[in-house]
Amino acid sequence: MPARKKSRRVRFIVIALVLLLVAGVGFASYWSVTTVRASFPQTTGSLKLAGLSAPVDVRRDAYGVPQIYADTPEDLFRAQGYVQAQDRFYEMDVRRHLTSGRLSEMFGKGQVETDAFLRTLNWHGVAQKEYDTQLDAATKAYLRAYSDGVNAYLKDHSGATLSVEYAALKFSNGYRPQRWTPVDSVAWLKAMAWDLRGNMQDEIDRALMTSRLSQAQIKQLYPAYPYDINQPIVDAGSVDSATKVYTPAVTSSGPQSLNNTVDGQLAGISQVIDQMPALLGPNGSGIGSNSWVVSGAFTTTGKPILANDPHLAPQLPSLWYQMGLHCRSVSSACPYDVAGYTFSGMPGVIIGHNRDIAWGMTNLGADVTDLYLEKVTATTYLRDGKQVPFTMRHEEIKVAGGKSREITVRETTNGPLISDRSDEIREVGQTAPVDNPPGGVNAGYAVALKWTALEPSKTMEAVFELDRATDFDKFRDAAKDFAVPSQNLIYADSKGTYGHIGYQAPGQVPIRADGDDGTYPVPGWDSHYDWKGTIPFRAMPYEYDPKRGYIVTANQAVIDQSKYPYMLTQDWGYGTRSQRINDLIASKVKEGGKISMDDVQAMQGDNSSEIAKQLVPYLLKIDITGDKNSYVRNAQKLLEGWDYNQDSDSAAAAYFNAVWRNVLKLAFGNKLPKELRPEGQCLRVPPVGETGPVDNLDGKGIPTVQECGERDPSEAQPDGGDRWFEVVRGILPDATNPWWTMSTTAFYGIDTDKAHHSTRDQLLAQAMKDARYELTAKLGKDIDTWSWGRLHKLELKNQTLGTDGPGVVKWLLNRGPWQLSGGEAAVDATGWNAAGGYDVVWVPSMRMIVNLQDLDKSRWINLTGASGHAYNPHYTDQTGKWAANELLSWHFSDGSVRKATKATLVLTP
Known part of the structure; x- marks a missing residue:
């Protein structure tokens, strides 16, 4: 038999055996080809979408990435909701249950503790307040239109036609998804803020270290930022005295003495936090990102080049969803012509560019959380010498296939008692956290969380402002409303000879009392330690066209704290990645060279170990x-x-x-x-x-x-x-x-x-x-x-059933492994945790490079693909290229998008 025919026959036998194996798995009817394909979206022809004022075009390229064209903003965002539900509704549904503390309704009793913690933080309640009191009429209209689009899709789809995961959920617990609401979208911003919250885990860890280490030893394990070798984002500067800012905070002399019971409380909180789903990155690890922008004076294009790659937890599907949102005729009535990376479940574009500007984000890492020790009884807490009653909320956690659980949330002026969610405390209000009753009254310490994200803000409004900004002033106006999470925002435009570049640090960052630098828990019973407001936006650092010709943000210090009158944090990233990027750019510029798109792409793949x-x-x-x-x-x-270099074959x-x-x-x-x-x-x-x-x-x-x-x-x-x-x-x-x-x-x-x-x-x-x-x-x-890649592997797992479902479901939904280059604190930050092994636990979740000279020559890539449906051609069709640091063409202009279009769907009223 010829070798080619023999090889072909062997392949046929293998395929047949695999098919027989799959066919023989229990409940195979749920995982038949028909069931798997039932949820694939319609991408050609036409569909009716109630509420539209005129037809909307949805053009998809060879990778299934949609570009939407409409005549009004409401039609644009209604179509965005419909299309994202087509591709990613299961992901959206899981997210909203997480942000509202309702995972147990989908997945049963195993999620009760997570739900209890999330109900304590009350993300959904804060989001409701934002929607009711903070957002303008246009933003609310866009959120409602988006929700209407999602719900229009839900009206005609259920069970396996929504996503194959629902076939399993329907079989196990009879779950049915509810209608989408605007608040479901707003609440996602709280999830972002939680995983990018700054130094809360460091604060807990330092406090626990006091039981065994001296202050000198703790300082050795938390060294000062090395300004001498790793430059901050902006050059040294301060706030003008005319702004009448507060004087700098005094460095803390150390924590108050903590007893073993308080240690136990903090350890219990740490355990609860570790059990929280890591939406964006591993808890307690340095979630990071890279972004940089180079002036056109130093690029081969003559205009700025802007790059961004956020480092987040690997997920399947990717956290990001690529999309373009285009008003057919851009005007004040319909001002959107924007493309980039969105979040499924939220309207607008988070990171990307419009026809005038481009922007990127990295985590600023501002210290926006504090832990307050509270002296409590079952119903009161001590405040300036007086016992003050808690503000209490009662929450019912419904459990799929089980009995509901009721919890009571106790809140102080410093925030909710998160220690009530530790393993040591099961019956809230009946037992105090510490058994130390003076005079027969049950009293002790508890721990409250003060966090800027628990106050309503306008961040959702800021997303739309960014999407329609046309210059640096409008960009800064948008940044002013970007309250949480606090991000480093970089900017570029093509105006003038070389275009312009810029940076803005936004966010609500608290001003602390003298003697409190945010590094340790502080006594909540003393109002001296209350926050004194937040840093005024006008005092937040920014840059515009710096002389050096480039700006790099990679979670390093924003500014030399010794020369800035406010404390942003004591726990920066240490600048390893940022300095490597600075050095790569500077070496090219100092030699008189020009930086090209290929140079920037190579920098994103740099895996040198510092x-x-x-x-x-x-x-x-x-x-x-x-x-x-x-x-x-x-x-x-x-x-x-x-x-x-940490190449995969090294x-x-x-x-x-x-x-x-x-x-x-x-x-x-x-x-x-x-x-x-x-x-x-x-x-x-x-x-x-x-x-x-x-x-x-x-x-x-x-x-x-x-x-x-x-x-x-x-x-x-x-x-x-x-x-x-x-x-x-x-x-x-x-x-x-x-x-x-x-x-x-x-x-x-x-x-x-x-x-x-x-x-x-x-x-x-x-x-x-x-x-x-x-x-x-x-x-x-x-x-x-x-080889490094044999140790350093990435496996992409479905965010729920891919980790906790039956084996055959995991096999159907998960993909990988891939052997990766890169490493911890490298620019190509395929991070691994030395405490657990070498497997990849966070990644450049996407990569983009924007060419401001010709937007159609920009490049991008996603970790997975556009689709959240297993076995859809676009489930992981970008992953191989992503692993090899390859990028796709990013089409933007109408003509370029038309040429790249492989499927067109028309949504009609």
């Missing part, structure tokens, strides 16, 4: 003792001549990152308080001098609990982000720094005969050995077969 540049020279000097058959030395040689990148992870384990993991230690994590390392690979490993290549000896199997380690880059950079020159000591007893000054005072080089040697053993278990003994 911590490797610091650490590898030390690692290469280590003399591995007792190294039988050069077992570790052969791995060490991988680092010789390594260019520090063995050196694999070995270095394993060494880095083990350095963190040995230097810091066993020194953190038990409350910060994830359960079940074993950090046992092979004995010093061990010359071969560990034999007793679990399936993940980690020593089993039985091999942990006397060490606590729940010990923790840092996540490995760029804060830890800075911590290690600070102690690297000091070979005998106490943090290099691998023994807990020696570190804490208990000088016993058993204490082992290790040095930096001894610890690095041990980390190199441990990394060799670990990768042998994971990748094999032959280092020639090692």
Whole structure:
């Protein structure tokens, strides 16, 4: 038989076996081809959409990305709601249940604790107040039109015709989606704000560290921002004295002494937060993003080039939905001609460009949350020497297939008591958080959350203002209303010789009392610690056409805090990515070169490891003792001549990152308080001098609990982000720094005969050995077969059933894995958490590059695709290109869109 025919026959046999396997799975009728395809949207021909004033065209390109053309804004946003429901309604439905604390209605009792926490925060209630009291008539009209479009789709679709996930939900609990409301859209902004809330987890962690570490040690683990090596976003500046701003806040001298009970409360809150769904990024990790803009004076196009790639949790479908919204005739009556990235479930475009300007966003990281310790009884809290009654809300949590649960939410002037949602407190109002009753009255500490997002704002209005802005002044007007989450907004236009570039820091950022820098919980019973308003928008930093010719924002410090009269935060990102981008741009500009679109795309894919540049020279000097058959030395040689790039096929990148992870384990993991230690994590390392690979490993290549000896199997380690880059950079020159000591007893000054005072080089040697053993278990003994991508993998999972559904459903809905380049705090930020392994846990969720000289030459890519329907051609059709740092053409003008159109749907009144 010819080889080609034989190969074809084998493929047919394999396909037949797969089909038989699928056909034989239980409840196969729910997952038949007919069921899967039932929800695919109609994209050609015509459909009636009630409420339209005139026909609307929906043109889709080869990747299913829609461009909508209408005569009025209301028609435009009504069609947007309909089209997004076509592609993404299940995603929208899950989001609104999350933001309203109603996940249990869809998924049962397993979501009750999450719902209870969300009801305590009351996102949906705050969104309702925003809609009722803050938004102008036009914004409300757009929100209603969008909702009408969604509901028009729901009217004609249900169950499997909405999405295949509903086939499973209908079978298990009889769930039916309700009508969409404008408040459902507004509430999504609260979810954004939650995941981009700033330093709340750091505040908890620092407080818990006081039980075991000194203030000096805590400061070492939270070093000051390195202004000497990583420049802030804007050049040093201050607020003019004519604005009559407040004097700078006084740096805190440290937290009040916390007792064990308060520690327990904070630990319980931390546990609840960890259980919250990570909508945008992993909790407690440095959610970041990159954006930069270069003046036309330094580009090959002669006009600005603007780039943006937000780093968020990988999701399937992607958090983003690409779309264009076009008024056929742009005028004051219909001012929208905009394209970019939207959120399914919310009208307008969040990031992108219109015909006049382009903009991008990264997380500013402003400190907009504070934890207040409250002295409470069951019904009151202490306030300036008086007992004040709580404001109370009663909430009913309905549970699919189970009994409803009722909770009581207690609120103080400093916000809701989030400690009431900890595992220690089940019956709210009957038991106080601390059993310390004076005079027979149950009293103790609780923890309240003060957060700017719990106050109504105009952020939804700001989205529409951005979409129709025509110049920098209008852009800043929009930014003024962008209250939460606080973002770095970059800007570009094509006006004038070289166009203009700019930056604005928006957001509601609190002004704190003297002596409070937001780094620790403060006493809520003393009104001295109340917020003193928010920083006036006129005092927020901004830039317009800076002399250097470019602006970079990547979560670094906005401005040198010592030269600015307000505190934005004490917990910036440490500038690793931002400085790398600054250096890449500056090196090109200083050499007299011009930056091209291809240059910018290459920068987005830059995966150089900055911590490797610091650490590898030390690692290469280590003399591995007792190294039988050069077992570790052969791995060490991988680092010789390594260019520090973390390409997916790099063995050196694999070995270095394993060494880095083990350095963190040995230097810091066993020194953190038990409350910060994830359960079940074993950090046992092979004995010093061990010359071969560990034999007793679990399936993940980690020593089993039985091999942990006397060490606590729940010990923790840092996540490995760029804060830890800075911590290690600070102690690297000091070979005998106490943090290099691998023994807990020696570190804490208990000088016993058993204490082992290790040095930096001894610890690095041990980390190199441990990394060799670990990768042998994971990748094999032959280092020639090692690659970073084999460790550093991305699997895309459906946001609900893809993680908790039956195995066959996961198989149908999930995709991957992909072996990725990039790494932690690299520009190509395919992040991983050193506490949990090497798998990718956050990603550049999209990438875009806007060419202000010719908008039709702009480029973009999404993490997945336009569709949220499994097996639709556009489910993950962009992922392969995204993984390879490739971009698609971004068509914008009417002529360009027409040429790229592959399917046209006409929506008629």
